[in-house]
Amino acid sequence: MKSTSSASPSASPDHAAPEPVRALLFDAVAGNREVERLDQVLGLSPAQEQLLWIDLQDPDEAVLQTIARQYSLPEAAIAGYLGTQTNPALENCGRCFWLRVVAVADGPNDEYSGTVLTIIAGANMVLTLHRTPVEFLESFKEGKRCRGGMGTLGSGSFVAALLDWHLGTYFEAVSRFELAVERLEVDILSTNPRDCVPELRTLRKGASRLRRMLAPHRIVFTALPRPDFRPEEDEQTDRHFRALDAHYERAMDMVENARDLVVGSFELFSSQTALVANETMKILTFVTVVIGVLAVIGGILGMNFEAPFFKTGVLGFTVAVVLMLVLAAGSILLGRRRRWF
Incomplete structure (x- = not known):
C-alpha cells in the first residue's frame, strides 16, 4: 500500500496523515485534473463529459456533511458509513444510490x-469512503490519473x-x-515429508474466511443489473452491471474451488501418511518373519535328542550361530533386491 505522502507530490516525507480531501475531475475535453483542497472540491459542478471522483479516507464528519450537502448526497449513505455496520449493502435513493462492500486486505500468516x-454515486460524481487505506483504489487512481476519456463514463459505469x-x-x-497450496503439496510429496496438519488447518480457515467475506456481496452484485433497481440507467451501464455480476459468479466459483483444494491437499497428505505407514509395516513384517525363522532354528537346536550334532560342543554352537547369521543376511539381501522394503 502506498503511503499518503507519496500520493501527494507536495507533501513532506514526515507527513503521514492522509489528505482530508482527494479528488479527480475526469474531463473528456480539457483533460483530467487532481483536486486536494476542500474549497476547490466544493466549487466544482461537473457537467456533461465530466466525472468527479472524491476519495475520502477517515474524513472528519463536518467535512463529510459539507460535501454531502453540496452534492445532495443521501443521508442514509452518510449514516451507513458513520455507523458500525460492515456487512455489504445496496440502496437506491432516487437520483443517487449507495453501496457498501468489503475488500480483501493482506494479513499475517x-x-x-x-x-x-x-461508494455513493450521484449525478456525474462518485464519492468513496473508507476508514483505512484501500490498495486497489490507489492502483486504480494511478492508472486513471492521466488517462483520457473517463469523463464520458456515467457514475454508474464508474x-x-x-467494483470490478x-x-x-x-x-x-x-x-x-493457490500458490500456498501448491507449496504445501510439494512439501507433502517430498522424500522427507513433515507434519502439515497445522498448515492445512490455516489454509482451511483462510478458504472459509474468503467465502464468508465474498458470499454476502450477492445482494449487491445481483441487484445492480436488475431492471427495477435503476430503470433510468442507459444500456451501456446495464451491460457493465451484467458483466460485473458474471465476474462475481466467477469469483464465487474460485473461492469455492479454494475450499476443494484444501480438501484435496488433505487427502494427498493422508495418502502420503498411509504410504509411510505401509512402508513401516512392511519392514516390521519382514523383521518379524526373519526373527521367526531364526527362532524356529534355535528351537530345533534346543531339543533334547541324542543326535550326534548336539554333542559337537563349541564347534556345533559356532556353526549354528554362523548359519543363522548367514540366513538373516541372505533374507535381508533378498528383500532389498525384491524391493520389499
Missing part, C-alpha cells in the same frame, strides 16, 4: 482481513469499474491461496 468501502477492481482483490487472494 496467510490470514485475510477485510476493508470496508462505501462504480462498476470500481474490488472483485480483483478476491481473485488475487485466491491466486495467493
